[in-house]
Each structure stands twice: as C-alpha cells, then as structure tokens.
Amino acid sequence: MAKVKISKVAKALADETRCKIFELIAKSKEISCKEITEKVGLKQPTISHHLKTLQESGIVNVRKEGQYHYFSVNERALEEFSNYITKFISKR
Template sequence: MPKLKVSKVAKALSDETRCKIFELIARSKEISCKEITEKIGLRQPTISHHLKTLQESGLVNVRKEGQFHYFSVNKEVVENFANYLLKFTN
C-alpha cells in the first residue's frame, strides 16, 4: 500500500465520529446516509462531510440509487491497511 494511501486511511480513521460511522457501515452490508444520520444522531451535512472523507480515503464505497446514497466497506483497502500495520508486529 503506497504511503500516501496509508496516510489518507489513517487520517480518515483519526476522527472519533468517522470511526463510529465506519464501524456502523462495517456492521451493515450496505447502509444509506439517512440511516447513518438517524443512528449517529448528527445533522445530515455533518454526516455527509465525514462520509466524503471516508470515501476519499478509499475505506468506503458509495452506490447511488435515485436520490439515495448507499455505503459499504471497501474490503480491499481495509485488508491492505491491516497488512501494512501487521508488518510492524514482527
């Protein structure tokens, strides 16, 4: 995983709210922005801002259906990031 990508993922996960959002997405196969907003309890623009950061880091995928956006975990990026971190445990 390129160092620039590692730093983007790490930065995306450095915020407590983004971690909560990411965990919620990870526990769901796919979840809408509206559902995330309801479960996290923050305003929709705030949630959208955090989702954009998670998406730009590559941690989450977005699928648009009509006016709704559905988010899911990008397993490849998560696995690559985990493998990068595991290199330092030996």
C-alpha cells in the same frame, strides 16, 4: 498500498465520529446516509462531510440509487491497510 493512501486511511480513522460511522458501515452489508444520520444523531451535512472523507480515503464505497447514497466497506482497501499495520506488529 501507497504511503499516501495509508496516511489518508489513518487520518480518516483518526476522528472519533468517523470511527463510529465506519463501524456502522462495517456492521452492515450496506447502509444509507439517512440511516447513518439517524443512528449517529448528527445533522446530515456533517455526516456527509465525514462520509466524503471516508470515501476519499478508499475504505468506503458509495453506490448511488436515485437520490440516495448507500455505503459499504471496501474490503480490499481495508485488508491492505490491515496488512500494512500487521507488518509492524509482527516485527516486534
């Protein structure tokens, strides 16, 4: 995983709201923006902003169906990020 991508993932997960959103996505096979908005309790434009950041970091996938957007975890990107972090833990 490129260092630029590592930094994007780290920045995306550095925000408490994005962490909550990511956890919701990770606990679901797939979840809509509407469901996320209802569960987090913020306005839809705010949720969309956070989802865009997560998507741009590469750890979240989006699937469009009509007017709805469904989000899921990008398992490969998450595994690459985890492997990157694990390298430093195992060197201690």
